[in-house]
Amino acid sequence: MRRLTASRLSGLRVFAVAARHRSYSAAAVELCVTQAAVSQQIRNLEQSLGCRLFRRAGASMLLTEQGQALLPFVEQGLALLQQGLEQLLPSSPGPLAISVLPSLAARWLMPRLWRFAEAHPDIEIRLQPSQQLADFGAGKTDLAIRYGLGDYPELACEYLMADTAFPVCSPALSRRLGSLDDLAGVPLVTAPEYAGVSWANWLALAGRPELLARCRQLTVDDGSLALDMVLAGQGVTLSRSVLVAELLRDGRLCRPFVPELKPLHQYYLVWRPDSPRLAQIRQCCDWLHREAGSLKPDA
Known part of the structure; x- marks a missing residue:
């Protein structure tokens, strides 16, 4: 019989949040922990249960058959626990x-x-x-x-x-980008276009719209995931100044080119x-x- 230990209860809560978002990184934001902590909690829970609960599908984490079977019981159990706590605690508006x-x-x-x-x-x-x-x-x-x-x-x-938008990449990769033509030799990590921020618009601003046809684009679903990839040296992404200010200040990212877009x-x-x-x-x-x-x- 598998007992509901404190560590397993904590893992089940993380499991429910990750299942709702279909993303470890989004779950980490809601829980105010690191993505690595979420991944470790899920691994520990899977080991204790003896089955896989998630499978990766592109940028998303989808439930396995076992995870789908478990989720409704976890959600119901957590809801019941919350109801019990609310009966004991004084009324408050909550977070x-x-x-x-x-x-x-x-x-x-x-x-x-x-x-x-x-x-x-x-x-x-x-x-x-x-x-x-x-x-x-x-x-x-x-x-x-x-x-x-x-x-x-x-x-x-x-x-x-x-904010403004401009290309960023790792310091090591920036040394390979002496001119705009060098972008054709590295992956362009591309998040969904929003508010006019796109490689097509940036290259047009830089005076080289025809260069896009020579470039290899790698598309992801979220701007934060795109930054994770370029931090690992996997390409160049077009990001917004608000998101990369600290990374640029710390020297973890570089701006290889000057032109910057003004989002709509x-x-x-x-x-x-x-x-x-x-x-x-x-x-x-x-x-x-x-x-x-x-x-x-x-x-």
């Missing part, structure tokens, strides 16, 4: 739920959250990394960082920051103006504005 793009959460927000925790120990944050727009009507999201035009009817909205969208803070948590939302927004201050364009 402040922030919806954010996975790439921005992983590369910009998460490394800064410890400062918010120090400044506001009474406010617990729960990140909701997702490519989808937050559904404020469902009452499960308190604040969203959206990448768009700032036009959100019936919602309160404040400008947060803008900017980052905005969005929330319901009738939210019952306006005081906490205001504190969080003020902190986010301070963190983004160095990235705001000149007035």
Whole structure:
């Protein structure tokens, strides 16, 4: 009989989150741990159960037949545990739920959250990394960082920051890129085009649109995954300044070429103006504005 030990219970929680996102990296963002920690928890759980729970399919982690069979029981069990805890604990509004793009959460927000925790120990944050727009009507999201035009009817909205887009790669690879023609000899790691950020548009800006036909592109589903690949020296990607500022400052990435695109969208803070948590939302927004201050364009 397999007993439900503390380590196995922890692994089951990680399993449920990873199954929901179909991604170890997105699960790591929600759980506020590293991707390696998520992978290790899943491996330990699989070893203790004697079966595989996930299989890789491109950039996604999909459930195996055994994982699909286990998931509904895990979700039901965790829900029952939560209900039991809620009966014991005093009523509280719970964590402040922030919806954010996975790439921005992983590369910009998460490394800064410890400062918010120090400044506001009474406010617990729960990140909701997702490519989808937050559904404020469902009452499960308190604040969203959206990448768009700032036009959100019936919602309160404040400008947060803008960014630019340019190629980045590892320092070792940058030494092989003496001219734009050298891009034809390395993989172009390509995330989905959004807000006009694409290799076609960047090469047109650089005056070499015909070069794209000679280049080999490797497509991934998420900008953060693209950065993981170029950090490992596997090619060049077109990334946004907000996501790579720290990596460039630390010397882990380089900018091999000067031209930079100005995306069509900017980052905005969005929330319901009738939210019952306006005081906490205001504190969080003020902190986010301070963190983004160095990235705001000149007035």
